[in-house]
Amino acid sequence: MRAGRIEKAGAIACRIRKEILKGNRSQLQKYNGRVDAKDMWAAVRQLTGHHQQPVTVDSIDANSLNEHYARISTDAVYTVPSSKLTAHQEWTCELVTDYRMFKILDSLKSTFTGLDGLPAWFLRLGAPVFCKTPAHLINRSISSSTVPLQWKRARICPVPKTSGPTQPSDFRPISVTPVLSRITEKIIVRDFLYSALNSPRSMLSFIDQYAFHPSGSNTAALVALLHRVTEALETNQYVVVLALDFSKAFDTVRHCSLMEKVAQLDLPDNVCQFFSMVTVTARGSMAAHRIC
Numbered sequence: 001m002r003a004g005r006i007e008k009a010g011a012i013a014c015r016i017r018k019e020i021l022k023g024n025r026s027q028l029q030k031y032n033g034r035v036d037a038k039d040m041w042a043a044v045r046q047l048t049g050h051h052q053q054p055v056t057v058d059s060i061d062a063n064s065l066n067e068h069y070a071r072i073s074t075d076a077v078y079t080v081p082s083s084k085l086t087a088h089q090e091w092t093c094e095l096v097t098d099y100r101m102f103k104i105l106d107s108l109k110s111t112f113t114g115l116d117g118l119p120a121w122f123l124r125l126g127a128p129v130f131c132k133t134p135a136h137l138i139n140r141s142i143s144s145s146t147v148p149l150q151w152k153r154a155r156i157c158p159v160p161k162t163s164g165p166t167q168p169s170d171f172r173p174i175s176v177t178p179v180l181s182r183i184t185e186k187i188i189v190r191d192f193l194y195s196a197l198n199s200p201r202s203m204l205s206f207i208d209q210y211a212f213h214p215s216g217s218n219t220a221a222l223v224a225l226l227h228r229v230t231e232a233l234e235t236n237q238y239v240v241v242l243a244l245d246f247s248k249a250f251d252t253v254r255h256c257s258l259m260e261k262v263a264q265l266d267l268p269d270n271v272c273q274f275f276s277m278v279t280v281t282a283r284g285s286m287a288a289h290r291i292c
Helices: 006-028 037-048 062-072 098-106 120-125 132-143 179-198 218-233 255-263 269-282
Strands: 154-160 171-176 289-291
Touching (some): 006 037, 062 154, 098 132, 132 179, 132 269, 179 269
Antiparallel strands (some): 154 171
């Protein structure tokens, strides 16, 4: 390629690609993706170089991690958020139709299974048969502001935050909630929260918010910051940028303050109460947190 013989280099690259595919196929053909998908993906990660050895620390076990996560997620002086009671007409219509639920379940991607034991592949294959039941369950859950008990529990997968973890706080807890819980979360966010953030009331403004916003992202935040700095440099010799990082910001947020802000959004009362029920049960206990 560097010598300018592009056609010959392309032919060699195609031959190398075929040999790699042939070698990988011979190693993976002994696995059945429908029966032993876990072993198959482990072999794929090993072939692609993404195989990660599990991190073990002698002084840390499942019990110590459970106790740590239960301690940081439990508030001894927790205050239950107040209910939103206004004259706003509550949502009572059928939000999730049987056909919509079928489309959601039929397009489910492979993902981890929650503690309810309902895997994504089972929900996807059985979508034509029982799509009516989860649709009714989600509609009743939102309309009555009730979160099923199974949806409140999560399997915690600890992921090291540092190359050499030595204490439980060095592991980031990744919560694996049930698939139906994640489906309900996406429905509420898309149908209620996004519209409320896109059309906020006059006393609210989300112009400078990029996280948890339908059109926000890290890229959008960097572009906006670069734009403001560039504009300031047109009339100033230099610009000072102060960046603040709050340690454990999401672990220490007060649910009462959060729900007061959520109540100001243009949301039905029962949807706000649904958010409140989720935040109340999010302050977990050892029984609700189990290490995978």
